[in-house]
Amino acid sequence: MSITSDIIRGHTEAIILSSLLEQDSYGYQINKDIMKKTNNAYELKEATLYSAFRRLEQAGCIRTYWGDETVGARRRYYAITEDGRKAYQGYKQEWQEAKEIIDKLLK
Amino acid sequence: MSITSDIIRGHTEAIILSSLLEQDSYGYQINKDIMKKTNNAYELKEATLYSAFRRLEQAGCIRTYWGDETVGARRRYYAITEDGRKAYQGYKQEWQEAKEIIDKLLK
DNA sequence: AAATATACCTCATCTGTCAAGGTATATATT
């Protein structure tokens, strides 16, 4: 991983929500998707991922249910809620604004 | 201010170095410049600013000297060092990469 | 005399990240 945690900080929840917009998924898979999308340039640390899940659930942005796997490890699935979709739109807007601001400041 | 601290987090040092690339300056002025450049969309909190100065000096990225004001409040000036210029290039590169990665992830 | 602007600073607290540890199942290798 090349990108530092302080730069990505604050985007974790948006990244997770973005992934859940595509389809319900579970922690391990979400992280694999992130790696694939970024050509292995970025991955979430597990502890970061799970603490973000807790915050998102607490905030009502996601809901969770256990998968019905009969073989292999159990999977806890996450689904984005309506509040989560709204929150995502806010995060996206913030990102667009932040990009502009930082671009102006780093000349 | 609209941008949240967690999104700007990690950019503080780069923003200060960028300002010092233009000319030597002091805390109060640097913050005023940031506000002006961003049309008041962003300003550093004083405590954030000064803790960043400490880190930058510790890391050898800036050096400091007192202004010779005969009237008004004293000013502590900061100048970017050669190491600071190098660090800035690194920060800028990181920002370009981070932008790409986050843009890929927030669809 | 009081308020505002300039200009510096410290300290305690908060929050997201993450290293390090753990549990359990299934498959591939030795």
Added chain:
DNA sequence: AATATATACCTTGACAGATGAGGTATATTT
């Protein structure tokens, strides 16, 4: 049969940057 690897979940404590709240001092405006 034992070991390693991959999948899949989780918790805890520590760290570091950001910040609210407080402080000091000078000069100007009301």
